[in-house]
Amino acid sequence: MDRISVMRAFITVVDEGVFARAAERLDTSPQLISKYVSQLEQHLGVRLLNRTTRKVHLTEAGSRYYQRASQLLDDLDDMESQLGDMQGQAQGLLRISAPVSFATQHLAALLCDFQKAHPAVGIDVQLNDRKVDIVEEGFDVALRIGHLKSSSLIARKIAPVRLLMCASPQYLAQHGTPTSPDDLQQHHYLHYSYMESDSSLNIHQRLKDAGREQQRSIISNNGDILIKAAIEGAGITIQPSFISGADIAAGRLHVILPEYEPEPMGLYAVYAHRQLLASKVRCFIDFMEGYFGSPPYWDKGLESATIRY
Known part of the structure; x- marks a missing residue:
């Protein structure tokens, strides 16, 4: 019945x-x-x-x-x-998970512009560099950076993410500028602990191994700290250009071995379902696409570095 x-x-x-x-x-x-x-x-x-x-x-x-x-x-x-x-109309509370450094530097303006376009949507953004379980933890969408692996989740690529190896002019003057990957064995490494390990990041692995062997590494789960340490002359780091780009463009950091730049990663919007997607989620993902430009605005001052999209 x-x-x-x-x-x-x-x-x-x-x-x-x-x-x-x-x-x-x-x-x-x-x-x-x-x-x-x-x-x-x-x-x-x-x-x-x-x-x-x-x-x-x-x-x-x-x-x-x-x-x-x-x-x-x-x-x-x-x-x-x-x-x-x-x-039919985007409304309700939109829960977003986003990486710490990217969000603090580049997400605020987008969220404000989105809310102006969709005033009935409230936003709850939580910052965390770990990969959250968006279903279990109740997020509508997660922003993730990396080489996206197969998953039951749906993903939309928002922007390419370059990884640049850099150090301060003072550090390079004191320790020398590497001209080949073999030279990295003699250098201090500022290591991001969530950095993916795959074949495209073999430079990262060489620096990591050298730093571990010689006790000359700093490890952190936050890229902003590592960039500030690099500016202070603490060593070499590999960081996304959305973190390092402004300091490279201003001359506070120099790009090292640009010809060995790893393949770009991506900034992705990840969500759980393609069908019956709530308008607040669909509108937010559509709004993000193209928002940062092509190439992204944070790369436009880096013409001197090798660009590979």
Whole structure:
């Protein structure tokens, strides 16, 4: 028994007063309406209606059931209407997970511009460099940086992410500028602990091994700290250009071995479902695409470094 359909049939009979008009309103037959009401009475174990040839009358139990059932259906209709509106117009709370350094440097303006375009959307952005479980932790979308691996999640590439190896002019004057990967064995390394290890980052692995062997490395899970340490002359680091680009363009850092620049990674918007995607999520992902430019604005002062998109 479809309890919602049966309940709606009963309420319509009471509102219209006769089975025929209730059937006409629900675009069905009087026989089916009568069957629904009988099923409901059998299910509840009480008589809800006293029937005559001309009109139906509520019993005491029927009157109580009618009041509660009417409220339940009104609430259900209201809820479905609100959900339908959310699909048509972006609204509600959008929960975003984003990498710390990227978000603090480049996300605020985008969020403000997005909210101006979609004022009915509230934003809750949580910063974390670990890969969150967006389903378990209740996020609508996560921004991730890397070489995206196969996943049950859906991803949209937002921008390329260059990785540049750099050090301060003072450090290079004191320790020498590497001219080949073999020269990296003699240098201090500022190591980002979440850096992916794959074949495109073999330079990173060489520096990591050299730093570990000679106890001349600094390790952190935050790229901003490592860039500041590099500016202070602490060593060589490999960081995304969205963190290092401004300091490279200003001359506070120099790019090392640009011909060995790793393959670019990507900034991705990751979400759980492609079908029945809430408008707030769909609008946010569409808004992000192209927002940072092509190439991204943080790379436009780096013409002297090798660019490989």
